[in-house]
Amino acid sequence: MLVQGIRGGERLSEEQFLARLKAIYQIIRQSKTLEVALETVGEGLLDILGVRLFTVYQCVENGKELLAIYRGGDAEYNSSSEIRVHFSATSVAGYVALSQRSILINDVNDTSELVDIHPRLQFDRRFSDERGWPIKPMIAVPIKDEVMLGVLQLINFEGDPSFDSSDLKRAAFVSQMLARQFRESLQSNGGPFDQLVKQGSLSSRDLADAQANASLRGASVSSVLMDNYSLSAEAIGKSLAHHYRVPFMAYDPALILPLRLLENISKGYLRKNLWLPVAGDKNEAVILIDDPSNHQRIMEIQGVLNARNYVFRVGLPEHIHLFLRDDSPPESSTSFEDLFSVLASQSKAAQPERLDDEDHGSETSGMIQLVNRVIAEADRLGASDIHIEPSREGAPGSVRIRVDGLCRQLLVIPEEHCAAAIARVKVISRLNIAERRLPQDGKCKLKLADRHIEMRVATLPTVHGESVVMRLLTPGSPMQLETLSLSVANQREIMTIATQPHGLFLVVGPTGSGKTTTLHAVLSKLNTPERKIWTAEDPVEITQDGLQQVQVQSKINFTFAMAMRAFLRADPDVILIGEMRDKETANIGIEASLTGHLVLSTLHTNSAPETITRLLDLGLDPINFSDALLGVLAQRLMRTLCANCKQAYEPGESERLRLLEWYGEEDFVNHGLETRQWTLCKAVGCSECGGTGYKGRMAIHEMLVCGSRLRGLIYRRASLDELRHQAAQDGMRTMRQDGIEKILSGHSDYSQLIQVVGVAID
Ligand SMILES: [Zn+2]
CATH class of the missing domain: 3.30.450.40 (GAF domain)
Incomplete structure (x- = not known):
């Protein structure tokens, strides 16, 4: 035709x-x-x-x-x-x-x-x-x-x-x-359990009760149906299969999971998100999930697994947990108490003559085991740092670890072993054992079971003896952008910016807010053979094949600015500069982005609009800067509720109004959020979260996209208020609003959001 x-x-x-x-x-x-x-x-x-x-x-x-x-x-x-x-x-x-x-x-x-x-x-x-x-x-x-x-x-x-x-x-x-x-x-198609009602296994009243009961207890509907209504997993599975139109798969203890697909994905993450690959390979992965209609999670799965094709099966949350239960034997079954009694007997046998002058010759196998055990335990709990601290004379020392940004006690260590444990750490970090009056720093690598653990070690002399801090360096493969808890809109904006051929994109926030993680996730999207990518970092924490990563060293005057100038002579497409901490670095960054390169960097500022005024205050040329800037992502990390024990509840009127007001009622409606029926979650506490009710952290974001109006405002050095107002007009949601949306989706609560954004900050 x-x-x-x-x-x-x-x-x-x-x-x-x-x-x-x-x-x-x-x-x-x-x-x-x-x-x-x-x-x-x-x-x-x-x-x-x-x-x-x-x-x-x-x-x-x-x-x-x-x-x-x-x-x-x-x-x-x-x-x-x-x-x-x-x-x-x-x-x-x-x-x-x-x-x-x-x-x-x-x-x-x-x-x-x-x-x-x-x-x-x-x-x-x-x-x-x-x-x-x-x-x-x-x-x-x-x-x-x-x-x-x-x-x-x-x-x-x-x-x-x-x-x-x-x-x-x-x-x-x-x-x-x-x-x-x-x-x-x-x-008119009904819910996932409606088939049970249609077949007469359950009255619709019972189903409604079961659903209410489940949401009250924070349990799954299927567990309530099995416990209180004696329905079999198979019967429930049939209803799910009918509703979701994918086959049901029950727990099968004989099934061997596809290890290649599970590589680099933690079971904790899968347990929390209720899915896992049950068969297949990178060509076609078979995914078991409790809700195959949840697109947010399916996109996340695709980001995490990166397979070519996907086939879905529906399963009960309980069964998914069974597949994911940890049955690997613990690193070492010896308890700390047992180790201390071994140490006691060993030190009796060795009976060191001069207690005040142990050198590493007096190191016992018990002490080696103790230190290894402490490191393995800290690693298992996801700690970022280990602190071994002496106390006043006659009192025991302590080992504390930092998890999700907060310190907690791992163990109390008898006074007589504290110095020996610190000496052992110094031995493995190749520090001077005899020197106890000056601070020292070093590095060490350990292999415990199948894990390679790398640590940066610092010692400091206190009035009660030496104290040591070990930072566990998580070996660096980048996270996927899809798993960074970005809202759909923010993720889309970032991808639009990241695929621009030139311009400046900044990720800002305080130290430890996950800026590097975000930038590397963006880089992993850009990391293709067609692009030459240079990075200057301090330190290089995450490595990616395909990038040329440079460690700057201020000790020998190899600064960010110097690295940046060298990159410009080295035919780059994309440049990541660890931090725009001074005018010189910022100026070269802008120059580079105006001459056809995409430049990514970070800054220590509190909000996205504030970043603009900060850089202008640094003395940048507003014309060049407004031309170069593509966008700013501000972020912070907020602790999340423990997925294992959190409890759903319906908030009372005052709590609802407080959140509404805090968000801004007008924005709330404009952003299309549900104003009435909310189910929030609250902290409970269980063994998985050390009784705190919180486990893990999630980023909250504020994404400013530099459109033509903002550009005009930057050009004429508008005030912070004007910038903020325009950004909101352009669709920016503040970190606080993003955080409230994450509370509404049950990931965290009010108390945690207050801790990261404070009450007064706008
Ligand atoms: Zn818990």
Whole structure:
């Protein structure tokens, strides 16, 4: 078939468009099914959108596939064959479903334009070829509310008008309208346990009770159904399989898990997120998950595993925990008490003559074991530092560890062993054993069981004797951007910025707020053979193959500024500069970003807008700076509730209002958040979290994107208030708002957010 003339008609004005869309919406509301409705309004939609073709896809197979339920403008092919598209980055619709972002493509035949969006994105030319239509511009937008429901794709031919941002906006309007209809047709489909009611295993009253009971106890609905209603796992599994339309998989003790896929993923993380790979390889991974319709988690899984294809199975949370239970024997079964009694007997046997002058010759096997045990235990608990501290004479010393930013006592160490333990640490770190009056620092590497542990060691003389601190250096593979707890919008903004060919992107926050982790996650996205990446860091904590990483050394005057100048002579595409701590470094960074390089760096500032005023105060040229700046991400780490023991509850009115007010009620509504029905979680305490109720940390963010208005404000050195106001207008959510959203999703609580953002900071 030949292309007939350019799709005609004048472009509708905004009012005309909305008026006609409203009329279409009325028709859809009155139709029995969405399919029937689309038949009726198909031509009208083509017309108001000004496109040749459009396709409406609906998510099926729960997060695995899109099914085309209607194709406008393609009548002769409409009934011919079913079009199914996998959720994957290799097709336009599949990519939109996966990333949940809208895309506008000027020419789908231009491979470089597709690769810019995603390295694996392709356009299936068969579609175009079969029909003899040269397809050119395309828009695809997600149809979603809280979850992904489908994709709307608009297509024009060569010779037709191209698309611009106003078309994208109109497509978004139509997709919102469709989302409402999708939601209604889905709701009649019921919940995951409804099949049990339909088959008469349970009354609907019982099910409602069980669900309420589960949410009250913070337990899973399936566990309540098994415990209180004597339903079998198989019966529940059948209902889940029916609802999610993927097979149910029960716990099987004989199953051998695919170790290659589990490499580098901690079981704690999987237990918390309730999924695991149960079979397959990097080509096709089989994932067991309790909710295969949860797109947020599925995207995260894809980020973590990075397999080519995924197959899903649904399982009970209890069964997933069974698969993930830790059955490996502990590092050493000897308890600390046993070790101390060994030490006591050994020191009796050795009976050192001069207690005040032990050298490492008096080191016993018991002491070696004790120190190894302390390090292994600290490593197992995820500690960042170990402190071995003497106390006043006659009192025992102590070993404390820092976990998630807070110190806690690991053990009390009898006075007579404290100095010996510190001496042992000095031996393995190759420090001068005899020197106890001056501070020393060194490094050591240990192999305990299968783990290689690297530590930086510092000793300091106190009035009660030497004290030692060991920092455990977590050997560095980068984390994935998808696992950094970024909101969907922030992640999208970062990816947009990171794929710019030049400009400046800053990650800011206090020491220990995870800035390096974030930057390396961004770099891992950019780390492809086509890009030359130089980094200057102090210290190099995370290493990645493919990067050229340089350790700066201020002792010999090898500074960030000097490294930066050297990089510019070394043909870079992307440069990471550890910190923009002075005017010279900042100036070279801006110069580099204006001369065609993408520059990433960090700064110690409290908020994203404040970063701008800080740099201007440093004396940067506002014209160059405003041209260079792409965006600023501010972040902090907030402790999270222990996933094992946290308890869900419904907040009272005063608590609800406090959070609402703290967020800003107007923003709350504008950001589309649910104002009434909340389920929050609170700390309880169990053995997994040392009784504290908290385990692990999660970042909260504030993402400022430097748009044209902000650029203008920077140019004329506007005040912090003006910058902040404009950033909010441009859609920035403050760290506090991001934190409140994370409280609302049950990851943390009010007390923890206050600790990181304080009450007064805006
Ligand atoms: Zn706990």
